[in-house]
Amino acid sequence: xxxxxxxxxxxxxxxxxxxxxxxxxxxxxxxxxxxxxxxxxxxxxxxxxxxxxxxxxxxxxxxxxxxxxxxxxxxxxxxxxxxxxxxxxxxxxxxxxxxxxxxxxxxxxxxxxxxxxxxxxxxxxxxxxxxxxxxxxxxxxxxxxxxxxxxxxxxxxxxxxxxxxxxxxxxxxxxxxxxxxxxxxxxxxxxxxxxxxxxxxxxxxxxxxxxxxxxxxxxxxxxxxxxxxxxxxxxxxxxxxxxxxxxxxxxxxxxxxxxxxxxxxxxxxxxxxxxxxxxxxxxxxxxxxxxxxxxxxxxxxxxxxxxxxxxxxxxxxxxxxxxxxxxxxxxxxxxxxxxxxx
Amino acid sequence: xxxxxxxxxxxxxxxxxxxxxxxxxxxxxxxxxxxxxxxxxxxxxxxxxxxxxxxxxxxxxxxxxxxxxxxxxxxxxxxxxxxxxxxxxxxxxxxxxxxxxxxxxxxxxxxxxxxxxxxxxxxxxxxxxxxxxxxxxxxxxxxxxxxxxxxxxxxxxxxxxxxxxxxxxxxxxxxxxxxxxxxxxxxxxxxxxxxxxxxxxxxxxxxxxxxxxxxxxxxxxxxxxxxxxxxxxxxxxxxxxxxxxxxxxxxxxxxxxxxxxxxxxxxxxxxxxxxxxxxxxxxxxxx
Ligand SMILES: [Zn+2]
Numbered sequence: 001x002x003x004x005x006x007x008x009x010x011x012x013x014x015x016x017x018x019x020x021x022x023x024x025x026x027x028x029x030x031x032x033x034x035x036x037x038x039x040x041x042x043x044x045x046x047x048x049x050x051x052x053x054x055x056x057x058x059x060x061x062x063x064x065x066x067x068x069x070x071x072x073x074x075x076x077x078x079x080x081x082x083x084x085x086x087x088x089x090x091x092x093x094x095x096x097x098x099x100x101x102x103x104x105x106x107x108x109x110x111x112x113x114x115x116x117x118x119x120x121x122x123x124x125x126x127x128x129x130x131x132x133x134x135x136x137x138x139x140x141x142x143x144x145x146x147x148x149x150x151x152x153x154x155x156x157x158x159x160x161x162x163x164x165x166x167x168x169x170x171x172x173x174x175x176x177x178x179x180x181x182x183x184x185x186x187x188x189x190x191x192x193x194x195x196x197x198x199x200x201x202x203x204x205x206x207x208x209x210x211x212x213x214x215x216x217x218x219x220x221x222x223x224x225x226x227x228x229x230x231x232x233x234x235x236x237x238x239x240x241x242x243x244x245x246x247x248x249x250x251x252x253x254x255x256x257x258x259x260x261x262x263x264x265x266x267x268x269x270x271x272x273x274x275x276x277x278x279x280x281x282x283x284x285x286x287x288x289x290x291x292x293x294x295x296x297x298x299x300x301x302x303x304x305x306x307x308x309x310x311x312x313x314x315x316x317x318x319x320x321x322x323x324x325x326x327x328x329x330x331x332x333x334x335x336x337x338x339x340x341x342x
Numbered sequence: 343x344x345x346x347x348x349x350x351x352x353x354x355x356x357x358x359x360x361x362x363x364x365x366x367x368x369x370x371x372x373x374x375x376x377x378x379x380x381x382x383x384x385x386x387x388x389x390x391x392x393x394x395x396x397x398x399x400x401x402x403x404x405x406x407x408x409x410x411x412x413x414x415x416x417x418x419x420x421x422x423x424x425x426x427x428x429x430x431x432x433x434x435x436x437x438x439x440x441x442x443x444x445x446x447x448x449x450x451x452x453x454x455x456x457x458x459x460x461x462x463x464x465x466x467x468x469x470x471x472x473x474x475x476x477x478x479x480x481x482x483x484x485x486x487x488x489x490x491x492x493x494x495x496x497x498x499x500x501x502x503x504x505x506x507x508x509x510x511x512x513x514x515x516x517x518x519x520x521x522x523x524x525x526x527x528x529x530x531x532x533x534x535x536x537x538x539x540x541x542x543x544x545x546x547x548x549x550x551x552x553x554x555x556x557x558x559x560x561x562x563x564x565x566x567x568x569x570x571x572x573x574x575x576x577x578x579x580x581x582x583x584x585x586x587x588x589x590x591x592x593x594x595x596x597x598x599x600x601x602x603x604x605x606x607x608x609x610x611x612x613x614x615x616x617x618x619x620x621x622x623x624x625x626x627x628x629x
Contacts, residue, residue, distance in 0.1 A: 190577065194598055
């Protein structure tokens with residue numbers, strides 16, 4: 001059995017998120033000019049160390065400033081489709097990468113007590129900033145083998161039932177629930193249908209609507225439709241700056257509405273799946289800033305920002321009496337929508 | 343999750359309701375190919391006398407089949423969609439809505455009204471597949487929410503007849519959130535001790551199944567209805583092989599434990615009456 005290794009884990013040498021640690025691989029098209037400049041800087045730096053020439057270090061400084069500026073510019077003007085690419089970036093931090101960075105302690109727990117342990121969904125008892133919480137999240141894998149183990153973070157019914165079991169456990173002992181959302185969607189397979197994929201998702205929506213403890217959700221990458229929503233009925237949901245949340249994948253939408261999956265970039269525009277749009281339509285409660293160049297460029301900063309938001313939200317929600325907490329949660333969902341009465 | 347009805351329409355998997363008119367005295371059964379006299383079909387509630395296939399019927403048919411005569415009163419009929427996203431594909435969303443309104447004579451894919459069933463006060467919601475594939479957007483969600491509010495205010499049971507391809511992608515995440523919204527409202531209904539009976543008909547898939555359609559205190563279905571989360575085409579693509587016969591049909595779902603009962607159209611009303619009596623009849627308190 002494989003375990004997902006937190007490749008970006010804080011204890012790993014490459015981790016601190018140093019830009020050059022990943023820059024050679026997984027460079028997205030729109031990042032190429034910056035990556036090219038950074039490669040040059042690295043070259044000059046090794047030259048400078050060798051020769052000890054001072055003039056080179058001045059030049060390196062200048063180029064580093066330029067690279068930082070370029071990266072900022074690129075990220076300021078991202079299209080929705082480019083954000084989709086970032087949200088799915090293979091080096092983007094996943095749930096367990098956040099766990100290693102934001103939790104003081106973590107004890108993973110397994111299984112739905114009915115059918116299996118779904119590796120696409122992780123859950124465990126954690127302490128964040130001294131607050132005990134139940135943390136639940138979709139888990140993507142790194143590399144083919146790991147992704148097969150995680151089923152690409154596409155949960156089966158037992159995954160949603162596992163999540164629900166730990167939410168109920170949290171409720172029993174009055175601990176808040178934190179969910180990290182990162183899935184292409186619920187798995188569309190034979191077994192999933194046989195075991196009631198629809199019922200499992202529906203049950204989670206219903207039970208989360210009345211769970212008597214605070215629930216805070218963070219969309220850390222891909223918020224894929226019903227599979228994402230199944231752990232997203234919350235008191236507060238925040239989304240990372242370049243994460244997405246969509247009713248259907250842009251590819252799926254394009255193949256149905258445009259009859260051409262190649263129209264995905266256009267569909268990504270139409271679906272309004274970016275963080276600023278979601279905030280505008282009251283789908284999310286806030287946006288969490290990502291480091292320059294995205295979460296994958298500096299996972300530690302991304303995690304610190306996520307942790308800060310979780311603590312701010314818990315600070316507001318924990319003191320609320322149960323009836324007010326639930327009434328506010330209901331109100332939040334009841335008012336979502338646009339219609340005319342006449 | 344989101345609907346696949348555009349494709350389904352084209353493959354003819356789901357046919358439009360066929361009305362008996364003088365020009366159309368005979369109807370061919372979609373399932374067994376039998377030619378049926380349309381007046382005979384009408385008398386049998388649009389169920390094929392040979393094979394039992396349940397033809398799709400317009401929403402007002404369910405009103406006449408299920409409710410006590412003269413008790414139906416529609417509400418919120420005028421509620422209609424806006425185009426919050428300014429969504430455009432090959433056709434503008436607002437044009438799609440207009441076309442569906444013209445085709446069905448309805449304002450949206452869900453019709454709601456008060457009625458009595460076996461004398462029990464109810465609110466009934468009926469989805470309409472012919473209206474943009476029965477897709478769920480803001481208006482369906484809001485009408486559902488108001489239907490629950492009416493139940494709460496007047497102590498009524500809730501009955502919903504589902505047939506839907508899922509969430510309406512032209513409203514993006516606003517439509518996905520209707521899954522949460524309807525679920526939240528069902529918690530309020532349950533907290534008030536009022537029953538919710540879900541009747542799933544052909545087809546019910548996507549986010550509709552994955553929210554209110556599966557959340558009945560009792561889940562009933564018409565025979566042979568396609569019911570599932572992912573559409574058959576998507577599953578077939580994913581697993582790369584043909585689906586077993588009967589997969590995702592009512593009988594399959596009951597066998598797997600997700601439906602309480604499969605009920606032929608002619609027996610739905612009596613079944614509802616039995617259930618409502620069990621749930622709603624006021625028993626004298628034991629001393
Ligand atoms: Zn027939």
